[in-house]
Amino acid sequence: MKAFIVEKIEDKKFISGIKEVEIPAIQENEVLIKTTYSSLNYKDALSSVGNPGVTKNFPHITGIDVAGIIEKSNSTEFEVGEKVLVTGYDLGMNTNGGHSEYVKVPASWVVKMPQNISDKEIMTYGTAGLTAALSVNELLKNDITSGNILVTGATGGVGSIAVSILNKLGFNVTAISGKEEKIDFLKSIGASEVILRKDFDVQNKRPMGSEKYDAVIDTVGGNILAEALKQIKYDGVATCCGLTSSFELITNVFPFILRGVRLIGIDSVECKKEKKVAAWEKISNEFKIDNLDELTTQIDLDEIKEALNSLLAGNAVGRYLVKIS
Incomplete structure (x- = not known):
């Protein structure tokens, strides 16, 4: 699969770019998600330059948000073909994240996609x-x-x-x-x-x-x-x-x-799953805004590096949506 990889080549020196890597194998109570969309956040930018407060394990796949479809499941909670999303926890920090064609995560991190909203829309919101x-x-x-x-x-x-x-x-x-x-x-x-x-x-x-x-x-x-x-x-x-x-x-x-x-x-990383689900339901209903396109720049995997540099330089405006497949 294709993924945006950050590699440590020596102390305090990192390189990043698109590489082909193996699709991860899932264990008990894990799922494999075929990614459709991800997003970019400031934490992704910090991870991409090896900020030790965000990421310590390299090589590493960035992406603290992911939406997609269950490809494989070793969990009784999720079935193959279900639309889901993941934000927060350790995703994209020291666990390989959403800037890849497939993502392996614990089932306990996964939220089923709410009604009235698409995977593209929900990743436009993302962690932000x-x-x-x-x-x-x-x-x-x-x-x-x-x-x-x-x-x-x-x-x-x-x-x-x-x-x-x-x-x-x-x-x-x-x-x-x-x-x-x-x-x-x-x-x-x-x-x-x-x-x-x-x-x-x-x-x-x-x-x-x-x-x-x-x-x-x-x-x-x-x-x-x-x-x-x-x-x-x-x-x-x-x-x-x-x-x-x-x-x-x-x-x-x-x-x-x-x-x-x-x-x-406000913490969106480790807050209870029930709180996240309730917030996503509001986002897909009474909080749903009609100017998402005005807030969003859509990019693909090949454009991530340039966009991360813009985030680090403080030049970004609104949201970056990453189309994976």
């Missing part, structure tokens, strides 16, 4: 869409059902899908982005206002700011999240799912003890 849906769900669960929502890193995969879902649900969306040339794009997918990162990511010594946002969906961390917390209205919510700005959060307790603000972490 799942993370966005989990974030929006937390707002709704915490009684944030209307108002002004701030979305950081809004041109990225999670951010752009979050903007679109929130707009569909009737929220007023303010987007933060470092890409001035993408202001029109962000407004076309549902942002009513766009703030440039340079105007928001400032060192502000004030412990609190004026109350502007009912909630925040943060995808970048660092000082941007710290400043956003200061501007959340009383009884508001912030979700946090990323660290592309920084993994550090230097803040104070005033938003939490004076305004009752809640900060909620």
Whole structure:
């Protein structure tokens, strides 16, 4: 089978590209999926350059998302021919991932394809869409059902899908982005206002700011999240799912003890399977957006390397969909 392989040739030096490899054999409680679509995520980009926090085992096949059809099954839960998907867990990290024509995974990782959505559509969402849906769900669960929502890193995969879902649900969306040339794009997918990162990511010594946002969906961390917390209205919510700005959060307790603000972490990797299934059901129904094509660049296996370089350089916008077969 064809696969996108990352190889370690010496300490801190890696090469990657398409190679022919053996189709993996499955063991007890495993399935073999014939891949139809995958996607690209920032974690794939880190894996492709040997980031030790993501991948330690080489040679390695990237791809933290996969959708396809069960080719072989050693599980009583899945039958040959069923349409399925996998996101999260160790897929594409130290377990060979979805950038290949066949993928072997434990059956416990696999989710049956929801109704009302195709394998192409669901991989357009991928881990980014799942993370966005989990974030929006937390707002709704915490009684944030209307108002002004701030979305950081809004041109990225999670951010752009979050903007679109929130707009569909009737929220007023303010987007933060470092890409001035993408202001029109962000407004076309549902942002009513766009703030440039340079105007928001400032060192502000004030412990609190004026109350502007009912909630925040943060995808970048660092000082941007710290400043956003200061501007959340009383009884508001912030979700946090990323660290592309920084993994550090230097803040104070005033938003939490004076305004009752809640900060909620979002993890789409190891969260319970039932939670993933529920989020995918929402994505295929009330969260389903009609501007997927505007958010998506479709590529094939041969174009992965160039797209990963774009992700690493911070030049990517929206989602990369990878057509495998």
